[in-house]
Amino acid sequence: MRHLLSTADLTREQAVRILDVAEDMADVATREVKKLPTLRGRTVVNLFFEDSTRTRISFEAAAKRLSADVINFSAKGSSVSKGESLKDTAQTLAAIGADGVVIRHSASGAPAVLAANAWIDAPVVNAGDGTHEHPTQALLDAFTIRRRLHGAGARGRSLDGVRVVIVGDILHSRVARSNVWLLATLGAEVRLVAPATLLPLGVRDWPVEVDLHLDDALTTNPDVVMMLRIQGERMRDAFFPSAREYAREYGLDEERLGRLRADTMVMHPGPMNRGLEISAAAADSARSVVLDQVANGVSIRMAVLYLLLSGAEEGIA
Amino acid sequence: MSVLVRGATLPDGTRTDLRIEDGRVAEPGGSADRVIDADGLRLLPGLVDLHTHLREPGFEQSETVLTGTRAAAAGGFTAVFAMANTSPVADTAGVVEQVQALGDQHGYATVRPIGAVTVGLAGEQLSEIGAMASSRARVTVFSDDGKCVHDALLMRRALEYVSTFDGVIAQHAQEPRLTEGAQMNDGPLAARLGLGGWPAVAEESIIARDVLLAEHVGARLHICHVSTAGSVEVLRWAKSRGIDVTAEVTPHHLLLTEQLAESYDARYKVNPPLRRDEDVLALREALADGTIDIVATDHAPHPVEAKEAPWDEAAFGMVGLESALSVVQAAMVDTGLLDWSGVARTMSLEPARIGRLTGYDEPFAVGARANLTLVDPSATRTFGTEHLAGRSVNSPYLGRTLPGRIVATIHDGYPTVLDGEVLPADQVALAAGVRRG
Ligand SMILES: [Zn+2]
Numbered sequence: 013m014r015h016l017l018s019t020a021d022l023t024r025e026q027a028v029r030i031l032d033v034a035e036d037m038a039d040v041a042t043r044e045v046k047k048l049p050t051l052r053g054r055t056v057v058n059l060f061f062e063d064s065t066r067t068r069i070s071f072e073a074a075a076k077r078l079s080a081d082v083i084n085f086s087a088k089g090s091s092v093s094k095g096e097s098l099k100d101t102a103q104t105l106a107a108i109g110a111d112g113v114v115i116r117h118s119a120s121g122a123p124a125v126l127a128a129n130a131w132i133d134a135p136v137v138n139a140g141d142g143t144h145e146h147p148t149q150a151l152l153d154a155f156t157i158r159r160r161l162h163g164a165g166a167r168g169r170s171l172d173g174v175r176v177v178i179v180g181d182i183l184h185s186r187v188a189r190s191n192v193w194l195l196a197t198l199g200a201e202v203r204l205v206a207p208a209t210l211l212p213l214g215v216r217d218w219p220v221e222v223d224l225h226l227d228d229a230l231t232t233n234p235d236v237v238m239m240l241r242i243q244g245e246r247m248r249d250a251f252f253p254s255a256r257e258y259a260r261e262y263g264l265d266e267e268r269l270g271r272l273r274a275d276t277m278v279m280h281p282g283p284m285n286r287g288l289e290i291s292a293a294a295a296d297s298a299r300s301v302v303l304d305q306v307a308n309g310v311s312i313r314m315a316v317l318y319l320l321l322s323g324a325e326e327g328i329a
Numbered sequence: 330m331s332v333l334v335r336g337a338t339l340p341d342g343t344r345t346d347l348r349i350e351d352g353r354v355a356e357p358g359g360s361a362d363r364v365i366d367a368d369g370l371r372l373l374p375g376l377v378d379l380h381t382h383l384r385e386p387g388f389e390q391s392e393t394v395l396t397g398t399r400a401a402a403a404g405g406f407t408a409v410f411a412m413a414n415t416s417p418v419a420d421t422a423g424v425v426e427q428v429q430a431l432g433d434q435h436g437y438a439t440v441r442p443i444g445a446v447t448v449g450l451a452g453e454q455l456s457e458i459g460a461m462a463s464s465r466a467r468v469t470v471f472s473d474d475g476k477c478v479h480d481a482l483l484m485r486r487a488l489e490y491v492s493t494f495d496g497v498i499a500q501h502a503q504e505p506r507l508t509e510g511a512q513m514n515d516g517p518l519a520a521r522l523g524l525g526g527w528p529a530v531a532e533e534s535i536i537a538r539d540v541l542l543a544e545h546v547g548a549r550l551h552i553c554h555v556s557t558a559g560s561v562e563v564l565r566w567a568k569s570r571g572i573d574v575t576a577e578v579t580p581h582h583l584l585l586t587e588q589l590a591e592s593y594d595a596r597y598k599v600n601p602p603l604r605r606d607e608d609v610l611a612l613r614e615a616l617a618d619g620t621i622d623i624v625a626t627d628h629a630p631h632p633v634e635a636k637e638a639p640w641d642e643a644a645f646g647m648v649g650l651e652s653a654l655s656v657v658q659a660a661m662v663d664t665g666l667l668d669w670s671g672v673a674r675t676m677s678l679e680p681a682r683i684g685r686l687t688g689y690d691e692p693f694a695v696g697a698r699a700n701l702t703l704v705d706p707s708a709t710r711t712f713g714t715e716h717l718a719g720r721s722v723n724s725p726y727l728g729r730t731l732p733g734r735i736v737a738t739i740h741d742g743y744p745t746v747l748d749g750e751v752l753p754a755d756q757v758a759l760a761a762g763v764r765r766g
Binding site for chain 1: 393444516517518519520521522523524592594595632637638639640641642731
């Protein structure tokens with residue numbers, strides 16, 4: 013594998029390998045010197061056509077801990093915002109000598125277009141494309157789940173039999189798509205929950221169970237409940253009547269939180285709408301692993317950059 | 330100049346020599362300035378495209394009347410109907426006369442301008458339909474193509490008003506609210522790819538409404554680029570009720586499916602979008618049994634930069650004139666669904682009849698205007714940019730193997746393509762000038 017565009021491209025062995033390398037990277041973070049010399053002299057470009065400070069900072073920290081040089085090429089204040097095409101930008105990056113490109117784009121498939129064309133000959137990492145995928149988010153979620161479940165003995169393990177409930181705007185969520193393919197590959201039992209308006213066509217052919225009501229899904233004794241961010245403007249497009257009704261039917265409030273096992277993980281890819289899809293009580297509870305997700309994001313991205321760029325192995329294999 | 334086409338096989342399978350003199354099919358015998366050996370070749374009536382985007386005026390970086398009709402000639406077409414979504418829009422007599430005059434001057438094909446239904450394609454107010462109909466361009470087809478005439482009352486009035494001039498409304502059937510942000514066929518694949526869906530019902534509901542409107546007011550209706558199996562069912566029902574509706578299908582909807590979007594390669598982005606296998610099969614069957622009357626290319630040229638982009642940002646549309654007959658041969662003839670008489674009917678006689686283009690009803694009769702296409706069905710080619718003759722190269726077939734090859738095109742008695750090569754513009758313009766006298 014030369015690029016990381018979709019979690020659907022990953023075999024179980026490749027996925028476990030990424031998680032294992034991320035464990036090694038997490039160990040580095042506990043050392044006094046948090047840097048590895050692996051990518052010294054290599055240049056990683058963060059090409060962000062869409063604002064996401066959180067994701068960019070995570071990739072930047074990951075690249076720097078591997079001693080890579082980092083160029084941030086963001087839409088704001090650059091030629092990208094003046095209508096420069098993906099092609100021109102890619103050719104510019106090639107001329108600069110980029111060794112890897114981390115791309116975030118509002119258009120689904122933009123990373124695939126970048127990878128398929130000869131504009132630049134460098135590994136491409138999808139950092140979120142439209143409503144398509146966000147592979148490193150899914151990898152860090154899987155990593156977080158595995159670590160919580162198995163601690164120091166996590167290496168080499170899959171997620172066989174782990175019950176994961178994903179709640180919210182599945183239709184528009186790249187996080188949900190990447191998680192569905194990856195978690196299924198790793199053997200988890202995934203259950204999607206949303207009103208019918210926010211479920212994609214054909215979702216019943218996905219490797220998941222589907223529930224229309226959160227309360228039904230919570231009776232399945234989940235190990236993980238992952239709440240997705242809901243965008244308020246969806247109301248205007250008639251996906252649901254009001255924020256209040258959404259919160260009542262699909263929000264993880266205190267009462268629902270109380271129905272979960274003490275060791276059930278509550279996850280959220282952030283940024284959270286407290287009081288809408290997740291209550292403050294749930295977000296701040298002992299069950300919440302939201303901050304673990306953020307910390308693990310750096311380890312996962314280090315692993316991905318290492319595997320794609322270091323040349324130490326044949327890509328992710 | 331006189332031309333003798335020797336030993337050609339007509340659509341019905343009979344072999345004949347055909348002599349052309351002074352622009353018309355002449356009595357056999359007599360001398361000829363030029364002899365074309367047509368042994369093993371099919372002689373078809375000149376192809377007629379009811380749906381071409383020539384882009385001039387306004388979008389000359391994509392195509393012009395000259396380059397678009399050159400592409401038409403390369404594809405065996407002798408007449409094209411030029412869509413109205415130019416800039417300025419073809420909603421006045423002035424614009425349609427200008428486009429028609431450019432066609433006459435260049436001579437590669439007869440150019441019949443289509444007039445806009447509404448002013449500026451804005452869907453609010455009828456354009457000067459009568460003025461365009463009675464102009465020198467004698468407009469007979471009216472369309473807001475690119476946009477749907479979605480206001481039901483306006484569509485009713487347009488159907489009625491156009492019937493005053495024996496015209497026809499060619500509807501681009503697309504319910505706008507159901508297709509906001511639409512990028513590809515709505516369904517499981519679009520959901521997986523994260524691309525906005527263009528549901529079949531957005532086409533089918535407009536066709537259903539419009540055939541009922543046409544029935545109600547007793548007017549003639551034409552449906553552009555039918556793309557779904559459901560639309561075929563609606564049309565079959567409408568025709569069984571005796572409603573005066575005709576319909577077209579594009580070559581690409583007869584051959585390609587939505588699976589091609591999986592590459593996110595925007596060459597496959599088109600409106601209406603490529604659909605499922607079962608739609609393709611239903612469209613083929615409908616063309617074979619006459620539920621769909623004609624093939625029309627929806628030739629839609631775009632500059633390279635409009636396609637070298639992420640899918641969401643890329644332009645809709647494909648060039649199709651140069652490849653149309655090969656694609657129809659692959660999808661319909663080589664599959665045994667349509668014979669060459671059927672090709673002649675759906676790509677020449679019927680489109681001419683719908684557009685009220687005269688001279689195409691008896692193409693091989695002595696005295697008929699000589700609009701003819703000579704094709705070698707046994708040829709096979711890997712389709713490449715060298716086979717394109719327009720200004721743009723946004724063909725979905727580049728690199729594909731396609732059957733058939735245009736050997737010669739004769740427009741109004743003079744050749745525009747010979748030995749598979751498009752003749753130079755000055756030579757064709759000169760011949761056209763001589764013909765006009
Ligand atoms: Zn159209």
